[in-house]
Amino acid sequence: MLWRMTGDDAVADSALDASLQALVGRQGTVQVAGDPVDGPAIRAWCDAMSEGNPSFTDEAAAAAGPHGGIVAPPATLNMWTMPDRIEGGTAGRDTDQPQHAAYQLLDDAGFTGVVATNSDQAYERHLRPGDVVSAQTTLSGISPQKQTALGIGYFVTTEVAYANQQGEAVGSLSFRVFKFRPGTGRSRGDGPAGTTPDDSPRPERPRPRWNQDQAWHWEGLRQRELRIQRFTGSGRLVHPPVVADPVTHSMDYDWVVATGRGFLYSWTAPEHPKAPAFDYPLVVGLVELEEGVRMVSNIVGVPPDQLEIGMPLEVCWLDSHDDVTLHQFRPARIERREGTLTMGEVTVGDPLPPCPIDVTRDLVVLGALATFDQQDVHHDRDAARAKGLPDIIMNILTSSGLVARWLGDWAGDGAVLRSLRIGLGVPNHPGDVMTMTGSVTGSVAGSVMGSAAGSVTGSVETGEVGAVTVSFVGANSLGSHVHGSAELVLPEGRRGAGENA
């Protein structure tokens, strides 16, 4: 049922607005983490994000790395002072904190729903195990009442300054949440933002037909096996299958199960006419498998303008009919770079390798727990449903962590993240796939920025660093889940002392 504004509500809202605006500009007391930064928490975070940088976990490798020892992943900046981690704190609201006071006012007025929408982090200094993080929050802004797809509510923005036990600045966070009145969304209701109920039955894709000469291939797909015909005498692989070896004319064959890895050989993106069984943009690719045969397949998880012939792909699956499974291909998860990307290897406009991330239930739950986020919508499906969501949703710290991990996979162990700014769109629910894509949007050579960059110069001659800016999008089946930009400090490369022949 739509919430309707009455005269009384209008008066109440205007009083609420005044109370809210009175909080803007207020600074809270310093909050100190109850526990220091520690190895087990860092490792749990790395496990959840599939982060592979040894600077975060491996004592020996970290000692030889850019920081001279283990550091916490930068994207963990705000997790050490999450509400349940504050010294002497409780899970409840601390009205000494202006943002909590604002949340309480909004809760009382019925704006009980909350989603994080933006997180802009900048890193001054890397946290190390043993560091005790403190945070001081300023409520920097509250928007006028807004109608969004999610509902009617207010954007609340805070600026948080983080310091270590020596009082040295370690980083800052600009954080925005949307507090809304549940049930006032534009989309009639039950679905999450960005979904619309679709009650018209969709026609099925054209049904593949087969006879006994190819049935084994389709039975394989049903079992999520990509089977390629192999003539047993010659060992020749043929796809699509035939009945006789085209050279020896032997009719004795079996099959091999393909690794599912290959690369894009060619593609087309049909636009007109649109067939109702398909989602557009639709990409049909010609995939050359590692085994040497080609097959036509959909390429998913990458928009047409990011396709590149030769890009590595991996198989995934689509149950297209009650009794038919089709192979699909998506960008292969990139191998973590050996060594570190250098400035000399980067040009503005370069695409980053697309990367699909399976949003499993484990990832959502473990990601929330590893970032000390105990809000029920991140681990409890019943609680999520009670709040109008179809399922649990990924928390913003996990989204940040996954973006940071992907950037690190691309840039390598020695790259240093200087800032990470993200905005959230549609939610990440379990069972979906989020594909990261992005490109280099800026590059500054030879500049040294802050002590985060300074720590890179420990292994590279002073000044022989630069910074690149990348912008990115992580999209799932509902649309854009996360978008934003990041700055990374990279070694110069061309003049770097560590450059290899």
Add this chain to the structure above:
Amino acid sequence: MWTPARQTAIVGIGATEFSKDSGRTPMQLATEACLAACADAGLDPTLVDGMSLFSMERNHEIEVARNLGIPRLRFFSMVNHGGGGGCATVAMAAMAVHTGAADYVLAYRAFNERSWHRFGSGVQGHHASPEANDVSFSWTSPFGLLTPAQWAGMFATRYMHQYGATSEDFGRIAVADRRHAANNPAAFFHGRPITLEEHQASRIISDPLRLLDCCQESDGGVALLVTSAERVQGLDQEPAWVAAAAQGVAADQWMMRSYYRDDITGLPEMGVVAEQLWESSGLGPSDIQTAMLYDHFTPLVLPQFEEFGFCATGEARDFIADGNIEMGGGLPVNTNGGQLGEAYIHGMNGIAEGVRQIRGTSVNQVDGATNVLVTSGSGVPTSGLVLSAEGA
């Protein structure tokens, strides 16, 4: 009057066992029978270069050729009317080998008309066990690759990647066709030339193909009458002599979906045609004044210049630049407007335009047009002609 009397022969026969339940697909039966006929003759099956079929044969020659590993077919025909065509397959094969159209021609029939779909039950819906030709679309259609433009798009992307061709290069074909059509009162697009900018602004149909890369859909008909040299006298028109005519299928041939060859940027079946046309006509690219090249989709016109030797592989984009294929250029192409500009009558209107060029009656007459190249469908089992003003 049957000309080649006692000059051709059946030299091999092969068969499977005859049963009520073969347990194998018709494609396997066809393959086994063809291999057996070759073995009986003592012929390497890859030397077969002709296939003679009669209608209701559902094992198409390109599928049998994939199984036999045949590198090229120069002759293939389908005689109509089912069982009545059996001996006609031999008649066609005999004419082919007698004229040199092919060296070795296989004729065959294979099916499971008892165990799969009983022939005697008549027409009752579609069959539970699809045959090879039905199966072939299963490798593409479930993925949304459904239309000829989409099939062509896959080739186009690879061609662009490999040779640096661009959408504008494709557009130059359309611009030339439409310029010629603009001057042709019989063309659908009479008086409506396009610019390259208009081509670039036309909507994407299947990336990288744009609307103006695709031929029209047309209603219409074209017919041609052919006779022999001794009967040319006494008719009303100057003859357009068939200096050469040829068919072509290349290795691993599919219908517009030959995606599994080592290289997919060429049209090797067109190469089989080209080789025969030049050899039997005694002519070459430099003897041709104008060409009617099959243009259902512009990206598949470019490799035709390469297969016929008008330019080197991958260099068609340079060959067609600067108006070289328009009136006044080195090789005006599709002077009727082609299928993009005049009408899409599956290439038969291109043959008619070739005849008009030989007669000197084209609306876009090329000076001194004495030899005209005409091609048929690209990306499919195909054929070509050289028409000439000079008879034997």
